[in-house]
Amino acid sequence: MRSNLLPILTALGLLSLSQAFAPDPEPRWWKGNTHTHTLWSDGNALPEYAVTWYKDRGYHFLALTDHNILQESETWFPVATAGGARLQPDQVKAVLESKNPLLEERTREGQREVRLNRHTELVQRFSEPGKFLLVPGEEVTSSWRSPGPEGRGHPVHINAIGLEAFIPPARGTSVVDVLNQVFDAIAAQEKSQGSSVFGHLNHPNFGWGVSWEDMARIRAGIFFEVFNGHTGTADAGNENHPGTDEMWDRANILRLTELKLPLLRGISTDDTHHYHGGKVAGPGRGWIVVRAKSLDLDSLTQAMRAGDFYSSSGVDLQDLKVTPTSYSLQAKVREGEALTIEFVGARKGDAPEPVVFSTSQGAEASYTFQGDELFVRARVTSNLPHPAPKVEGETQRAWTQPVLPGR
Ligand SMILES: [Zn+2]
Numbered sequence: 290m291r292s293n294l295l296p297i298l299t300a301l302g303l304l305s306l307s308q309a310f311a312p313d314p315e316p317r318w319w320k321g322n323t324h325t326h327t328l329w330s331d332g333n334a335l336p337e338y339a340v341t342w343y344k345d346r347g348y349h350f351l352a353l354t355d356h357n358i359l360q361e362s363e364t365w366f367p368v369a370t371a372g373g374a375r376l377q378p379d380q381v382k383a384v385l386e387s388k389n390p391l392l393e394e395r396t397r398e399g400q401r402e403v404r405l406n407r408h409t410e411l412v413q414r415f416s417e418p419g420k421f422l423l424v425p426g427e428e429v430t431s432s433w434r435s436p437g438p439e440g441r442g443h444p445v446h447i448n449a450i451g452l453e454a455f456i457p458p459a460r461g462t463s464v465v466d467v468l469n470q471v472f473d474a475i476a477a478q479e480k481s482q483g484s485s486v487f488g489h490l491n492h493p494n495f496g497w498g499v500s501w502e503d504m505a506r507i508r509a510g511i512f513f514e515v516f517n518g519h520t521g522t523a524d525a526g527n528e529n530h531p532g533t534d535e536m537w538d539r540a541n542i543l544r545l546t547e548l549k550l551p552l553l554r555g556i557s558t559d560d561t562h563h564y565h566g567g568k569v570a571g572p573g574r575g576w577i578v579v580r581a582k583s584l585d586l587d588s589l590t591q592a593m594r595a596g597d598f599y600s601s602s603g604v605d606l607q608d609l610k611v612t613p614t615s616y617s618l619q620a621k622v623r624e625g626e627a628l629t630i631e632f633v634g635a636r637k638g639d640a641p642e643p644v645v646f647s648t649s650q651g652a653e654a655s656y657t658f659q660g661d662e663l664f665v666r667a668r669v670t671s672n673l674p675h676p677a678p679k680v681e682g683e684t685q686r687a688w689t690q691p692v693l694p695g696r
Pocket residue numbers: 428446491492
């Protein structure tokens with residue numbers, strides 16, 4: 290804007306002086322979780338209860354991602370009269386006693402029921418500019434059955450974040466076909482609604498649904514869960530299946546060398562189902578932290594696509610910097626904590642394999658590119674145990690995003 294226009298515009302009240310001279314905000318870190326269930330599908334919390342859990346603990350953004358449903362219809366849920374059922378009277382009481390509860394209740398033929406809040410109502414109640422952002426989500430939950438006498442179901446679960454219209458599960462001729470149908474539908478929706486919508490492949494090892502070779506062939510998406518807080522998702526793999534950390538590098542090698550597809554980025558989520566105790570799928574186990582100028586889905590998505598975020602199952606970072614010649618990071622250290630920082634990836638060559646380029650102890654580390662790397666990313670491992678380990682001895686970690694050195 291030409292400066293001689295400023296006095297005129299401010300005089301007309303079209304622009305305040307502070308707006309006219311406000312510098313672009315500095316990017317900052319925003320913490321969020323993009324995989325959460327509620328009573329809208331198989332979670333055991335009222336949507337209001339779930340959102341409160343995250344907002345009260347300092348999360349900046351959250352997506353409720355129920356299986357094959359958007360939170361938009363009029364839906365009444367029975368309150369349990371005995372133990373074991375999903376909505377216990379205690380939870381209803383806690384919500385009713387909270388500040389400005391949204392909850393409505395009724396009694397039908399002697400059964401007490403409460404209405405599940407719609408996404409739009411939750412946004413109105415909980416979203417606060419610059420403080421907390423509730424984004425729409427759905428876990429598009431498909432399954433592909435391999436043929437023949439040995440045939441079995443392969444779960445293919447993909448979260449769609451930011452969508453305005455329901456995306457149905459896909460049927461296809463293979464796992465790769467199902468993956469691409471859903472990611473294509475997400476990309477088409479982003480185009481038609483004109484605002485950010487992104488997908489992430491969930492828990493590829495759940496039910497050994499999606500192999501790294503399948504994952505590599507996702508055309509219209511770049512995100513997958515390297516960590517999922519549900520204890521049944523087999524992130525660590527087993528004797529016949531690599532863990533998600535190794536799958537990530539193997540998939541990226543294939544994408545860069547043969548398939549000519551962009552780097553996959555690893556995210557971490559809760560996949561919360563249980564809010565009231567129990568070890569299976571509680572909240573607060575995995576999250577992402579995104580460096581963006583403002584707390585809105587377009588800014589967050591843009592930063593995530595550029596790889597400017599990290600994933601965590603407990604370790605938090607202070608800073609992260611990639612230059613044309615090096616990759617460096619600094620982690621926050623808690624009392625009694627010892628950290629190991631590894632730079633991992635693959636080297637160029639005939640048959641690249643995942644490698645560890647360097648390992649060091651301490652809160653910060655830097656890696657200087659040698660020129661022969663295909664891609665490089667970092668992994669930070671703490672000595673502190675994870676509160677809900679999926680394998681014995683699992684400790685807290687953080688993952689940063691792979692880069693193509695020199696670009
Ligand atoms: Zn799932």
